Amino acid sequence: xxxxxxxxxxxxxxxxxxxxxxxxxTISGNEYVYWYRQIHSQGPQYIIHxxxxxxxxxxxxxxxxxxRKSSTLILPHATLRDTAxxxxxxxxxxxxxxxxxxxxxxxxxx
Amino acid sequence: DGGIxxxxxxxxxxxxQNVTLSCEQNLNHDAMYWYRQDPGQGLRLIYYSQIVxxxxxxxxxxxxxxxxxxxxxxxxxxxxxxxxxxxFYLCASRFQTSAGDETQYFGPGTRLxxx
Numbered sequence: 001x002x003x004x005x006x007x008x009x010x011x012x013x014x015x016x017x018x019x020x021x022x023x024x025x026t027i028s029g030n031e032y033v034y035w036y037r038q039i040h041s042q043g044p045q046y047i048i049h050x051x052x053x054x055x056x057x058x059x060x061x062x063x064x065x066x067x068r069k070s071s072t073l074i075l076p077h078a079t080l081r082d083t084a085x086x087x088x089x090x091x092x093x094x095x096x097x098x099x100x101x102x103x104x105x106x107x108x109x110x
Numbered sequence: 111d112g113g114i115x116x117x118x119x120x121x122x123x124x125x126x127q128n129v130t131l132s133c134e135q136n137l138n139h140d141a142m143y144w145y146r147q148d149p150g151q152g153l154r155l156i157y158y159s160q161i162v163x164x165x166x167x168x169x170x171x172x173x174x175x176x177x178x179x180x181x182x183x184x185x186x187x188x189x190x191x192x193x194x195x196x197x198f199y200l201c202a203s204r205f206q207t208s209a210g211d212e213t214q215y216f217g218p219g220t221r222l223x224x225x
Contacts, residue, residue, distance in 0.1 A: 032211075041198075041219070041221075042218060042219065043114075043200050043202075043216030043217050043218050043219050044153070044200070044202075044214075044216045045216070046213045046214065046215065049211070049213070087152065096141070096158060096160065096166075097143070097155050097158060097168065098153075098214055099152075099155075100145075100152035100153040100154075101152050102150075102151065102152055103152065
């Protein structure tokens with residue numbers, strides 16, 4: 001009952017923007033979009049989340065389409081340390097858990 | 111890792127043995143979680159606790175037990191009933207605003223191996 005669809009892998013060049021897509025066509029009105037990443041053998045790290053407006057913080061930007069059926073995480077200037085598995089998660093407001101899928105393995109190349 | 115510590119980093123379990131994984135947080139968060147991760151897969155929820163002295167089963171609780179006697183601590187015991195315990199175990203705590211926004215912060219994980 002996966003709520004999100006992400007490509008299994010993608011490469012990007014160091015210094016360039018990395019655009020990570022996520023499809024969540026069955027999202028409902030009270031569900032947030034969250035992004036986490038997991039560097040190899042470490043615990044996941046929170047990146048950003050949003051409901052319907054675009055969001056930006058020091059790590060990334062989150063662009064959510066107007067119909068909320070898809071979103072894009074943007075890492076503005078990818079570095080080698082951004083190599084990780086990136087998880088897009090849809091979570092209802094006040095729900096108790098996050099449901100992690102397989103994510104997208106992002107490899108940043110020099 | 112945002113004030114969450116897990117120990118040990120590596121743990122070896124013998125057949126039929128119970129082992130306990132430690133998780134401590136100094137973030138003053140009410141809710142805490144245990145997840146299991148198998149190679150190449152996402153995280154699966156084992157147990158969670160929203161408040162001291164209360165906890166609920168997650169999706170894969172069989173063979174595991176927890177306690178929540180203190181706000182800061184949420185230890186996980188992997189019992190001998192868990193037949194395939196080899197995995198990466200992750201503890202998390204949750205910060206939630208009154209508006210319903212929340213963020214989970216994860217510890218560095220414990221890798222459990224069966225001898």
